Every structure is written in structure tokens, then in C-alpha cells.
Amino acid sequence: MNKPADSASTLPARDRILNAAEIEFSEEGFSGAGMKAIAQRAEVAQGLLHYHFANKDGLYEAVIGRRAGNINAERLARLDRVDLAAPDAVERVMEALLRPPLGPAGGGRAYARIFAGLLVGVARDQRMVLEHYDPVARRFIAALQTACPGASPQILAWGYSFAIGALVATVARNDRPERLAGTGASPDVDTIVARLVRFASGGLRAAIAAETDTN
Structure with a gap:
């Protein structure tokens, strides 16, 4: 059985338990994870x-x-630094949203699997999303509303959700895009974030423009 990389006895027991549980839940899912194994x-x-x-x-x-x-915490710190009146405000809001889960705060591949499962999970997972993620999601949608004052709340909420969907497809870093493209090594985090931001921002702007054209 693999041990967490930072299972050193110098860590407090509570932290060692959380680190171990994160790996166990990631590998076995909630149902398959056992307290003895953790x-x-x-x-x-x-x-x-x-x-x-x-x-x-x-x-x-x-x-x-x-x-x-x-x-x-990292998302909100980044969001607070965004000038919502700037021409690139949508891009900066999206970067504040999408970068933290791909960096040290995101916990790497172990939590990535858990994170992906939360969004399509059972009632337990949906309750976790409601409690731990929805309040911050509303902050980001409000920021997008300020940056895009003519957009409807519905299109902004959908744009936010589509951005999170793209993040979930990316955060596990399973090298599938490289395999499908027939290329080599996976790009670095900065490159991945830049691609995600362009995709999410461009999609949102296109959706807002389409909504405006039909009204």
C-alpha cells in the first residue's frame, strides 16, 4: 500500500489522517474507502x-x-485584485477562478479525482458543493455581472458552470489531450491555465453576444 508523501511522523496526527484520507477517497471513492486503510x-x-x-x-x-x-481563499484573494472595469476583466476573473485548483492549493491529482466526482455525485457530494463552493461561485458570477453589465444572470451562471466543466476535464492532468493530439509531454501549468482562460472567456463572450443578438 502506498503511503502519502508527507506521512512523516513530524506532522500532527490530524494532518496525516487528512492526507491519507484524501488519497484513499481518491483511489477508492467514498464507498470503497475504509477507515482501517486510512x-x-x-x-x-x-x-x-x-x-x-x-x-x-x-x-x-x-x-x-x-x-x-x-x-x-486563493480564488478570492485573486478576485479582489481584479479591476472589473478593465477591458480584460473577464479574462482576469476566469484566471482567478481557474488557476488555484491547478496549483498547490488544489492538492494535485488526488483531490482532482474527488473534485471531479463532487459535481456529479450523490446527495452527500451535492451538499458539499452547496456548502463549500456555491457561496464563492456567487461571488464570481457577481464579478462577471459587473464586468459584463449587459449580460443576463442566467448566461453568466451558465458561463461559470461551463468554465468549471472545462476545469474538471483538465484538473486530473491525465495527458489525454496530448494522447489524442499525438504529441509528447504535457504543457506546464501556466500554459494550461492560459488555454483554459481563453476557452472560458471566449465562450462566455460569444454566449453573451448571441443572447444580445436574439433580444
């Missing part, structure tokens, strides 16, 4: 999992809450 990965007694998190549901929510907190 305890073994974290190199702690299983009783500590129940002490800190009560049960598997509590541990899963803590994994989501920790990572979502890191992502959202």
Missing part, C-alpha cells in the same frame, strides 16, 4: 480517526472542507 496510510491507530472526525462521513467532509478552503 489509519494504516496515516500510520495512526484507527481510534484516532473516530476521535478527530467521528465517522467516515465526518472525515470525508473534513477532506473536502480543508481543500475547498485553500482553493477558495
Whole structure:
């Protein structure tokens, strides 16, 4: 069984448990993940999992809450620096939205699998999205409304959702685009973010223009 890279005994037990649980939930899903397996990965007694998190549901929510907190904090810090009156405001808002999950705050491939599953998951996952992601999503949609004052809230909400869909397809970094294109190594994060931002911003602008033409 693989151990988390940062399972060193110098880490507090709670952090080791969260790191191990993130990997276990990523590999096995919520149903397949076992508390015993997580305890073994974290190199702690299983009783500590129940002490800190009560049960598997509590541990899963803590994994989501920790990572979502890191992502959202960086997103909002970046969003606060955007000049919403600037010509490239849409691009800058999209970059603030899309870059953090692909950087250190996003937790790499392990959380990427969990993140992707949240958006299409069962009621438990939908509740996590509602609690941990929707409030920040509304901040971003409001920012887009300021940047695009003539756009309807509906088209902005759809544009936001399409951007997140593109992010989910990208965040796992499984090299599928390179395989389909027959090219070599995957591009770096800056290149990926730039492509995502152009795609999301261009799509939103086109959707707004189409909506304007039909009204």
C-alpha cells in the first residue's frame, strides 16, 4: 500500500489522517474507502480517526472542507485584485477562478479525482458543493455581472458552470489531450491555465453576444 508523501511522523496526527484520507477517497471513492486503510496510510491507530472526525462521513467532509478552503481563499484573494472595469476583466476573473485548483492549493491529482466526482455525485457530494463552493461561485458570477453589465444572470451562471466543466476535464492532468493530439509531454501549468482562460472567456463572450443578438 502506498503511503502519502508527507506521512512523516513530524506532522500532527490530524494532518496525516487528512492526507491519507484524501488519497484513499481518491483511489477508492467514498464507498470503497475504509477507515482501517486510512489509519494504516496515516500510520495512526484507527481510534484516532473516530476521535478527530467521528465517522467516515465526518472525515470525508473534513477532506473536502480543508481543500475547498485553500482553493477558495486563493480564488478570492485573486478576485479582489481584479479591476472589473478593465477591458480584460473577464479574462482576469476566469484566471482567478481557474488557476488555484491547478496549483498547490488544489492538492494535485488526488483531490482532482474527488473534485471531479463532487459535481456529479450523490446527495452527500451535492451538499458539499452547496456548502463549500456555491457561496464563492456567487461571488464570481457577481464579478462577471459587473464586468459584463449587459449580460443576463442566467448566461453568466451558465458561463461559470461551463468554465468549471472545462476545469474538471483538465484538473486530473491525465495527458489525454496530448494522447489524442499525438504529441509528447504535457504543457506546464501556466500554459494550461492560459488555454483554459481563453476557452472560458471566449465562450462566455460569444454566449453573451448571441443572447444580445436574439433580444
